[in-house]
Amino acid sequence: MLLEPTLRRVGAVAIAALMLGTAPAALMAETPADTLVLAGAIDDIVSLDPHEAYEFSGLDVVNNTYDGLVEINPATLQTEPGLAESWSVAEDGLTYTFKMKAGVTFSSGNPVTAEAAAYSLQRAVKLNKTPAFILNQFGWTAETVDAMITGAGDTLTIKVDKPYAPTFLYNCLTAGVASIVDADVVKANEVVTDGVSDLGNEYLKTHSAGTGAFTLRSFKPNEGYVLEMRPGYWRGDAKMAKIFMTHVPEAATERLQLEKGDIDVARTLTPIDVAGMAGNADVAIQEDVGGQIYYLSFNQKNENYKNAKFLDAMRYAVDYQGMADTFMKGAAVVHQNFLPSGYLGALDDNPYSLDIEKAKALVAESGITDPTIKLSVRNAADRMDVAQSIQNTFGQAGIKVELSVGEGAEQLKEYRARQHDGTLQTWGPDYPDPNTNSSTFAENPDNSDAANNTGYLAWRNAYDPGEMTAESKAAVLEQDPAKRVEMYAALQKKFRETAPFIVMFQQARQTGVRANVKGFYTGGAVDSTAYWLVTK
Amino acid sequence: MTSTPAPPSRLIPLLRQIGGTVVTLFVTFLGLLMVTFFISNVIPVDPVLSILGERATEAQMEEARERLGLNEPLWKQFGIYVGNTLQGDLGTSIRTREPVLQEVSQRFPATLELATLATILGVLLGVPAGVIAATKPGSFFDQSTRLIGLMGYSMPVFWLGLMGLLLFYGQLGWVGGPGRLDAGYQMSLDFELTQYTGMILLDTALNNRWDMFANAFSHIILPAGILAYISMAYISRMTRSFMMNELGQEYITTARVKGMPERRVIWVHALKNVMVPLITVIALSYAYLLEGAVLTETIFAWPGLGSYITDALMVADMPAVLGGTVVVGIAYIGLNMLSDLLYRLVDPRARV
Structure with missing residues (x-):
């Protein structure tokens, strides 16, 4: 996680200070009832390929469009079964067996299989983008991973090179780089240049192929993205039909939009903006740690x-x-x-x-x-x-x-x-x-x-x-x-x-939300934002 | 452009002039590339480190340096850069790994739209204000134009922007907020609209989506108005000064003595002559706005060229910074050329 967006957004703090205590806007705009509209600084996004994304804003998208074998509960921040229903580790601590959850499908309609799970982890290692080192820690390299991670039927077998603490593996499997992708869709979108396949990287940078509560409808760098809810999510359908994130680099601007009701969530407020909104009943401030x-x-x-x-x-x-x-x-x-x-x-x-x-x-x-x-x-x-x-x-x-x-x-x-x-x-x-x-x-x-x-x-x-x-x-x-x-x-x-x-x-x-927004979880220090529990 | 004595054949000097212009353009362009390239190379930022971040190993950094051609000698890097640029290849953004030309061309229409509207407003308000002020020097109108102009000149644009937002959007609710459209429209933009130009006002009109047009207009009018204010301040001051100068000329006195209506003297005779230097003023002011008016774009979350270059600078994405700068430079050169052409249209002395 290379960039810390809020720290770079200190411009015009003096102006924001001038705005302290100004009365809330007289006229109220409304965001569409079925859409959560957010504003934040999303210029850190490099890629939305789950096996490449490694920045805060990109991982927020990945967390809502893909799932891993093990997941983090957004409300409790504890690990819980994800696409794997249960798992066990052998006596020697070197072999893990994951049983896949039945009946889960990707957004394409394809079923989630142990083969797809094995393909995903293998792909993340072979793609070898920045976050691949999280998986390399278990002895998985481009040469070894095909033999160490295998899937058949509903059983995924994972071998590691040393008897690591099981919690170490489970925690790492919650990371974005361990997301399970739709192998058929990815393979269909591979681009081969000079005999080398990009493993669908170019396609996944701007498309989603996962099991998440949402699919990626559109993404424009430094402008925004739209996520669309898909019915039948295994953790329960998302309450919002659409998520719309806009890139608003200036905190004082975000504050104004939030107070006007033009956005539902402001993600990069400064403490001065937060202080300025004290007493505004239309806005609530959520505090947690990063x-x-x-x-x-x-x-x-x-x-x-x-x-x-x-x-x-x-x-x-x-x-x-x-x-x-x-x-x-x-x-x-x-x-x-x-x-x-x-x-x-x-x-x-x-x-x-x-x-x-x-x-x-x-x-x-x-x-x-x-x-x-x-x-x-x-x-x-x-x-x-x-x-x-x-x-x-x-x-x-x-x-x-x-x-x-x-x-x-x-x-x-x-x-x-x-x-x-x-x-x-x-x-x-x-x-x-x-x-x-x-x-x-x-x-x-x-x-x-x-x-x-x-x-x-x-x-x-x-x-x-x-x-x-x-x-x-x-x-x-x-x-x-x-x-x-x-x-x-x-x-x-x-x-x-x-x-x-x-x-x-x-x-x-500090996240500013409209008073009617409930269930917005930022993921705290260990996870990314969850959009599927939000209501308004 | 100097006027030449009447030539025997008009073709040869014309060709010479065109040739001269092309050479001038090329040299200017090369100079522009050289300056931007070398500035980007002397700033003490290691682009590799800023892309790969703290976690990068030496091997990864070396690999990236090799891939980006940063190990080549500087003159060779420059040669490659010029060659590529001339072929329309502005390189690949280090951060997004997308072609810079593609990214810039996605961003430029937003800035173009904003700057054009601002310049039109600035001219429509600034020229008449300057003319009237010049005809009644010292009057209340003249004094207030000067005061308003001075304010537009001296106030920081981000302050004006934030105050404008606070008043017209936050308090009065007369205009739309930051961004180019309301969230509801913005989301569906790519799916419901054929985007011919990338300029929303034009595209919505061409698609017959007048609801969206009205929404886009409510969003653009405030940033455009604020930029227009700054541009108006400049244009009105210059118009006034040109006009004052012109009104003291003998031909004006002659026209007045002949009994020509004052309105015609000012708005036709004098203004026509004022237009010549004014064209340069307007072109420069337009080019300035095309630079993206960086702070305005940041405050209004306007996805234009200015915010593109700023974002790129933040992460030392030099190909993107260079590409953006080159496009701005080309716009400058282009506008200069255009004002030269217009000169010739309005000033017979400059014609061949």
Whole structure:
């Protein structure tokens, strides 16, 4: 999940502020009664092929047009059977048997079979687009996947290369990349160029061929999409006949449309817009969390950041609650652990709070005199606010912070090359299993420069997490779900106490809906939006 | 265009002139390509990193660099770029992997429609306002035109846009909101309408869908009005100044002395001469609006060229940025050429 749409939409905030307190519009427009009209920033969509889509807005479409073997219940955010009715795992933990649900059909009318399911997972691996790595983790490659995933009748057999925690597989199977596609339709739309088939990728970029509650009626990049309900959805027919999402990049515009009733749902409001609508009985604000984590990290090529006392000093020099209550209100909540709230095993306690005296004392104990940090920050308004607060409170604790402000991609380049000193960053999980963040934060198999392990955040900070690498790897193999939860809890605790990382916030989301809209679920930190339960 | 002494044969100078224009156009176009290309290459953004994101491995990044031709020397990349552009290939958008030409041509009609309506309104209001102001300098009308013009000049367009939306859409409900149509119409646009031009007002009229036409008009009138206001401010100021200059000329005095009605003196004799420089002013103002009036398109969720280029810039999708810029550049060059042609129609001195 590469782009964080709301953070880029800070334009004209001052103007939105001017609009605070203006009376709701006198004249009311109406959206069609059978259609849910949404506005949001959807310019992140690259493709609507479920085995390629990897951006927030694209996955929202995929979640409503396709299903996987295992699904996430939009209301409870717990996993539940999807197109597979039941499953079991063999003693050795290497072979899974899924029994397919009977009577489910694709939008074409074709029945869902174990063959189609096997074809889908094989296709996702062979297509090898960005999200394919989620499936590659199980030892499935273009060469091996045909033998490892086979379907016959109503039984799908899945082999994995190591005895992983079963929850790891089930969680990964809820991801968009594990969606089941209509093999016949896809095969009929393959394009062969120079003897190489595109596996229907070009077709699926703008068409749907799934079992979802909706079909994709039209999609125009950076303009919008229309989904059409199809009768006979296995989870119950959608209540809305159509879903219409329009691309409205400007939050203040969205707010105006929502108050006028020209849209039913506004997805990228800023906290200022939300505050401005307080007291408007026609509009309700839904709050939940997203998966994004805000953190500070420090490059251990600088010896100061190996000093436990100094790291502790910094942990007590951040005004977590102060920021969350002021400029981050509605955009983030305090969260100090690397697993986002909502994830299996996530810790929700936040032991650190601003304590300048304690921080000062810890700096003194650390033996570091006149510490100075060069903190790299992206030139986005929300990042700058956080950085300035940190500069202020660190300064009070005797730690000088120099801000190095730059363009996002350039800062990322510096970070990946281990050339930063300290940096303010965000991280979004890749798939709904704790291993996604555990492996990136707490693992670093080789800390040498030559290893160039840019995928590991620990490596980027020249941080060797010691035993944690092995512990995180063990957690993904743990067969007992309860024990697995304990292992992640222990990892997060150890990490927040020792690593040169300070996790500060988890993203919060505020969605504006018309008062008559019910049953709109955004998917929280682990899933995408569900449209089929919406009524209005 | 300089006027040449009466030639023995009219054909050769004409050909020479056409040839000269073509060469000028080509050199201008090449210059445009060079500037856009090199600017896009000096900005400190790694397009590969912005496309592939944080998770990319070195191998994937190297593969992408190779595929996008970014490993070639710069001069070679430029050569390939010019060659392709001349063949009508503006490259492939890095982000969507669609041909840029196709994307731009889908977006351009929306901007063209907006800019054209805005320019028509701007001319219809700006020229008479400037003429009247010039004939009564210092009058209340002159002062208020100047004040209104100054406001249009100096107010940020996004502010005007938001305030306009708030007042005319939010409070008064006189116009449609952001976007080109109401949701109900927008959804069915692709299925119920044969899209001949991509311009909704024209397409709805050609399809005899007057309900949709009225809806589209209610949506376009506010952004077009706001752009027209800015364009009017400029046009009226320039018209006034040209007109003042013209009214001081001797031929005007002569016409007045001859007893010609004042109305005819101003609206026929003087205005005809004012039209010559005014054409350039209008063409430039039109070209400016064709740039997409980026902020207006963003605020009004208008799917035009301006928002296309902005969105592309956000993710460092350079082929898309370049393609969009080249189209704008071509529009500039084209409008300049058109104003040259019109010159010749209205100014006999410029004719061969």
